[in-house]
Amino acid sequence: MSKSKEVEGSYKKLKAQGKKILDRVNGVYKVETRYAIILAINNFGSSNIKKLAKILGKNEATIYHHLKDLTKEPELLIVDNKKTRENKGIYYKLSKIAERNFGEPPLDTLETKVQDAYKKILDHTDEEIVRFFIRMLAEHPDLGNNTEKERRSIAYNHNLENIMLNNMENAEKAFKKGEKPKNDNYPFGSISNFPLDMKISKPRHLFQILSLLTELTAKFARLKKEIAEEMDKDKVTEDQRLDIHYHVVGGEIAEFEFE
Numbered sequence: 001m002s003k004s005k006e007v008e009g010s011y012k013k014l015k016a017q018g019k020k021i022l023d024r025v026n027g028v029y030k031v032e033t034r035y036a037i038i039l040a041i042n043n044f045g046s047s048n049i050k051k052l053a054k055i056l057g058k059n060e061a062t063i064y065h066h067l068k069d070l071t072k073e074p075e076l077l078i079v080d081n082k083k084t085r086e087n088k089g090i091y092y093k094l095s096k097i098a099e100r101n102f103g104e105p106p107l108d109t110l111e112t113k114v115q116d117a118y119k120k121i122l123d124h125t126d127e128e129i130v131r132f133f134i135r136m137l138a139e140h141p142d143l144g145n146n147t148e149k150e151r152r153s154i155a156y157n158h159n160l161e162n163i164m165l166n167n168m169e170n171a172e173k174a175f176k177k178g179e180k181p182k183n184d185n186y187p188f189g190s191i192s193n194f195p196l197d198m199k200i201s202k203p204r205h206l207f208q209i210l211s212l213l214t215e216l217t218a219k220f221a222r223l224k225k226e227i228a229e230e231m232d233k234d235k236v237t238e239d240q241r242l243d244i245h246y247h248v249v250g251g252e253i254a255e256f257e258f259e
Contacts, residue, residue: 021074024076024097033056036056036156038098038102042094046092047092049089071092107218118211119211126204154249164191185240196250
């Protein structure tokens with residue numbers, strides 16, 4: 001076989017593999033529980049069936065059914081051998097494919113590359129930003145899937161909000177009965193609501209907001225790392241580490257017409 005045919009064959013193989021992975025990722029967006037499992041592990045780290053069932057408010061049989069699919073080739077979840085050895089049950093973590101497609105960007109990317117990109121955008125005129133905004137939306141790799149993806153993400157967040165509210169409700173009932181918390185270090189849960197309403201009139205304003213949110217996300221990511229290092233130093237065990245979740249969902253409250 002000639003060298004050119006070998007290269008062509010390798011290219012076709014890589015292209016087919018890339019399409020298979022893309023179809024696999026897009027398929028996850030269409031199944032709410034599978035996408036929620038990916039989001040839960042991405043947010044809270046390696047998890048077993050029991051932990052995922054608690055976070056997502058699903059029964060363990062349902063979680064097991066979807067884990068069987070997510071661990072098929074091409075794998076989106078793999079067994080976390082270290083956590084599995086240290087804890088009860090099999091723990092799962094994101095595969096390299098899932099990290100690339102669903103994972104959070106590295107801290108240095110949030111602090112430098114993303115912020116630099118927003119600054120470059122904001123250096124342009126309003127007319128140039130509008131043209132860029134339209135092109136960005138039209139060429140978005142998730143075009144056609146993005147709405148479904150975000151719908152699943154909001155449903156996942158809503159599920160976590162219900163868990164937070166249930167925690168508060170249980171605490172209120174307990175205090176009314178005169179009961180005392182069992183955990184002295186962290187006695188009861190909380191929930192915070194951050195309304196961020198404002199008016200804008202052009203894409204420039206939107207990019208200013210996104211830049212600020214990216215800066216805030218980077219600060220939270222750095223704090224997350226510092227707290228994890230502190231807990232490691234203090235030898236805080238896994239069952240003493242409480243999962244916590246904050247999110248801000250935003251968008252335009254308006255009607256957009258197209259012709």
